[in-house]
Amino acid sequence: MKFYVLEREDAEIAAEREKLERERQLHIREIKRVQHEDDSIFNKHTIQKNDRYVLLTLLGKGGFSEVWRAYDLDSYRTVACKIHRVNKQWGDHKKASYVKHAIREKDIHKTLEHPNIVKMYELLTIDQDTFCTVLEYCDGNDLDHYLKQHGCLTEKETRLVIGQVVDALRYLGERQSPVIHYDLKPANILLQSGCRKFEVKITDFGLSKQMETSDDCDSIELTSQGAGTYWYLPPETFKDISVKISTKVDVWSVGVICYQCIYGKRPFGHDQTQQRILNEGTILKATVVNFPPKPTVSQIAQDFIRKCLQYEPSNRADVLELSRHDFIKSVSRRIVQQPASPSSRTMRDDLDH
Ligand code: ATP
Ligand code: MG
Numbered sequence: 001m002k003f004y005v006l007e008r009e010d011a012e013i014a015a016e017r018e019k020l021e022r023e024r025q026l027h028i029r030e031i032k033r034v035q036h037e038d039d040s041i042f043n044k045h046t047i048q049k050n051d052r053y054v055l056l057t058l059l060g061k062g063g064f065s066e067v068w069r070a071y072d073l074d075s076y077r078t079v080a081c082k083i084h085r086v087n088k089q090w091g092d093h094k095k096a097s098y099v100k101h102a103i104r105e106k107d108i109h110k111t112l113e114h115p116n117i118v119k120m121y122e123l124l125t126i127d128q129d130t131f132c133t134v135l136e137y138c139d140g141n142d143l144d145h146y147l148k149q150h151g152c153l154t155e156k157e158t159r160l161v162i163g164q165v166v167d168a169l170r171y172l173g174e175r176q177s178p179v180i181h182y183d184l185k186p187a188n189i190l191l192q193s194g195c196r197k198f199e200v201k202i203t204d205f206g207l208s209k210q211m212e213t214s215d216d217c218d219s220i221e222l223t224s225q226g227a228g229t230y231w232y233l234p235p236e237t238f239k240d241i242s243v244k245i246s247t248k249v250d251v252w253s254v255g256v257i258c259y260q261c262i263y264g265k266r267p268f269g270h271d272q273t274q275q276r277i278l279n280e281g282t283i284l285k286a287t288v289v290n291f292p293p294k295p296t297v298s299q300i301a302q303d304f305i306r307k308c309l310q311y312e313p314s315n316r317a318d319v320l321e322l323s324r325h326d327f328i329k330s331v332s333r334r335i336v337q338q339p340a341s342p343s344s345r346t347m348r349d350d351l352d353h
Contacts, residue, residue, distance in 0.1 A: 018151065025148045036061040042068065042083060053081055053124075053134065060142075060187075062206070064098055069137060078137045079121065086129040101206060106133055108179055109205045116168040118190060118203040138201055140191030143257075147186055152264035155301055160198045162258050162304075163331025165189060166323050168202050169254070173247045173319040180245065183207040184253035185232045186260065211246075230277040231266045232256045235311055238284050248313045251322060255308025259289070262297055267309065287311045300327045 037043055037058035055068045059080060070081045084102045086095050109120045119136040126132055140146075143161065147153075153161065165184070172179040181188075181202065188204040207228055228237070234252035236243050259267045267289050269282040277283060289309045291302055304327035310316035317325070 022148055022151060026145070029145070029148065033058060033060070036066070040066055042066065053079065053132075055081060062204075064102075065206075067135075070134075072134070078139070080118075080135040080137045081132050082135060083126070083130060083132045088129065102131070104210075105206045105208070106131075108208050108210055109133070112172075112179075112205075114168055114171045116164040116201050117171070118201045135203070136201070138190035138192050138203075140193040140199075143186035143189040143191060143200065143261075146191060147260065147264070152295075153261040155262060155297060157198055158258060158261040158301070159328055160331060161189070161200050161261060162254060163328035164198075164200045165202060165254060165257070166319065166328055167331075169247070169250050169319045170323045172250075178211045178247055179205075180209045180211065180247050181205065181207075181250050181253075182209060183228050183232075184250050184257065185229050186257060189257070209245075230274050230283060231269055233283065234313070234316075235283050235286060236313055238278075238281070246313060247319055248316045251308050251316055251319060254322065255289075255305050258301070258308065259305050262295070262301065262305075263292055267305075298327075300325075304328070 040058060042055055052074050053070045053072055055070045057069050059067045059069050064084065066083045068081045068083065070079050072079050086098055106123055118138065120133055121136065122134040124132045124134065172181065183204055183206060188202060190201050190203055192199040192201065232253040234249055236245060237249060256266055268286040269277040272282060289306060291297065304325050307317040307325065
């Protein structure tokens with residue numbers, strides 16, 4: 001009897017510990033955000049171009065950009081302003097590479113029209129070294145934040161999230177020039193609060209690549225080796241730089257995210273730093289995915305994850321196959337294919353001047 005009481009107390013303490021650890025992670029994230037906001041040269045809440053956008057709070061700071069919640073005084077709505085800035089201290093090579101990536105990001109993003117992809121409204125040139133993309137604002141934080149807060153999702157919630165991500169990937173893959181996102185991870189999946197719980201939109205096309213044709217067998221040369229977040233990238237991206245990659249890179253990432261949503265941890269290198277993953281070749285050795293005994297997960301969900309986490313791209317499901325998998329089949333498919341909006345012309349004009 002006493003033994004059972006102790007066991008229960010142990011479990012309670014472990015649960016409390018886990019909850020406190022999650023709170024700690026969220027505090028660390030918030031401290032970093034405030035520090036970045038204080039250090040930002042844009043933190044004086046200045047109004048950009050024609051006094052139209054008022055910067056309010058810093059939402060996130062990535063490697064090379066800052067994303068601010070802002071208010072659009074023309075259309076009376078909240079937007080997100082992603083500010084890209086060349087650092088004057090960088091060498092010419094780094095500057096050129098940064099500009100190339102930033103321009104590719106906005107070129108790809110501005111043509112995308114899908115309910116599960118953050119919309120890009122406008123592009124502003126702020127000065128010679130700075131430009132800003134104005135994006136649809138998602139008010140529910142990102143999935144990384146959600147997972148830090150709650151640990152994991154139920155299988156049903158996971159299906160909702162993953163179904164929408166796969167919808168967006170299917171749209172990206174069915175374009176005349178298919179797009180590989182290449183940086184799919186919880187921090188790049190944004191949540192929208194509102195009546196429909198777990199409405200998600202993918203964002204951050206900073207590492208994405210456009211393929212030339214929609215031929216299924218087509219693949220492009222890997223140009224971003226060493227970029228991205230290693231927990232979510234497939235083995236082929238750690239191989240020789242001349243290796244060919246395809247939209248199946250994103251399929252692997254979907255498998256990792258799905259696993260993490262359900263089990264609360266990543267399948268490969270969960271406790272390892274980025275450097276250790278690289279040094280130890282963790283993902284290069286990721287040939288088999290193991291499922292923990294708890295929580296209990298359906299065979300369908302496990303099969304879905306297994307199909308995504310096939311080591312060889314040739315054995316891995318493609319996006320279309322994935323979208324037809326029983327695990328997500330029932331989640332609504334709302335593919336909207338529209339030509340580039342007229343506003344994209346303005347953007348190009350803007351950047352050319
Ligand atoms: P990283 O290098 O970390 O990938 P990044 O500089 O490429 O970041 P994003 O990923 O586009 O920038 O945005 C960084 C963070 O800002 C996101 O993780 C998200 O929390 C927040 N964010 C970005 N866009 C939006 C948006 N449209 N609405 C709300 N929040 C956003
Ligand atoms: Mg990002």
